Amino acid sequence: MDRPNAPVTRAPDRDPVRQDTRTRTGADNHVALHERAADDLRYIRETMERATSFTAISGVGYVLIGFTAIGAAWLASLQATPEGWLTVWLLELVVAGVIAVGMSARKARTQGERMRSYAGRKLVLAFAPPMVVGGLLTAAAYLAADYQLIPGIWLALYGTGVMTGGAYSVRVIPLMGAAFIALSAIALLTPVSGDLLLAFGLGGLHIVLGGIIWRRYGG
Numbered sequence: 001m002d003r004p005n006a007p008v009t010r011a012p013d014r015d016p017v018r019q020d021t022r023t024r025t026g027a028d029n030h031v032a033l034h035e036r037a038a039d040d041l042r043y044i045r046e047t048m049e050r051a052t053s054f055t056a057i058s059g060v061g062y063v064l065i066g067f068t069a070i071g072a073a074w075l076a077s078l079q080a081t082p083e084g085w086l087t088v089w090l091l092e093l094v095v096a097g098v099i100a101v102g103m104s105a106r107k108a109r110t111q112g113e114r115m116r117s118y119a120g121r122k123l124v125l126a127f128a129p130p131m132v133v134g135g136l137l138t139a140a141a142y143l144a145a146d147y148q149l150i151p152g153i154w155l156a157l158y159g160t161g162v163m164t165g166g167a168y169s170v171r172v173i174p175l176m177g178a179a180f181i182a183l184s185a186i187a188l189l190t191p192v193s194g195d196l197l198l199a200f201g202l203g204g205l206h207i208v209l210g211g212i213i214w215r216r217y218g219g
Contacts, residue, residue: 057173059217061103062210065096066203073199082147089154089198096202127165130157151194155201156184172216176209
């Protein structure tokens with residue numbers, strides 16, 4: 001009597017070359033998936049950072065503002081009256097504002113970012129209150145004929161605005177604000193020339209940190 005056919009059992013593949021190829025293929029796939037996941041996480045993190053921070057602050061604009069501030073400090077020091085001194089600096093405020101807004105708008109268009117983005121609005125809302133307070137204190141110092149306090153007031157309130165507004169921008173901005181506040185302490189508590197400190201802060205710090213923003217954050 002014939003015996004039924006026994007099931008055929010396939011011997012395991014003992015070819016070391018094929019096994020090594022499969023092992024390497026699996027490892028490569030694992031590495032590829034790991035790298036893809038890391039890239040995805042990096043993209044998500046960068047997208048979230050862009051969504052919560054305003055990156056269109058122009059380093060080039062800061063550099064230009066720094067040079068105009070140095071010129072204003074020199075010109076203001078030549079004025080014979082406090083009114084003339086204050087007029088020079090108020091004109092510099094207008095010039096600096098035009099440069100800052102214009103260059104930031106230009107950078108925002110280049111990066112495809114909107115000036116009225118959520119982060120941009122939060123930056124302005126955080127920056128504006130210290131500027132308003134600075135204007136009120138400047139008017140009070142002018143009416144009291146206490147012009148010596150004005151450079152310290154400007155450096156302190158501008159530094160505060162830069163720190164609070166900079167929380168919604170690139171990381172180097174709040175550091176610049178802290179440097180302005182340190183200069184304000186020197187201006188308010190020592191007899192160092194206010195024009196010199198304004199030239200060092202509004203001029204030198206803007207040029208140095210503007211250059212850093214220009215190099216690291218593109219324009």
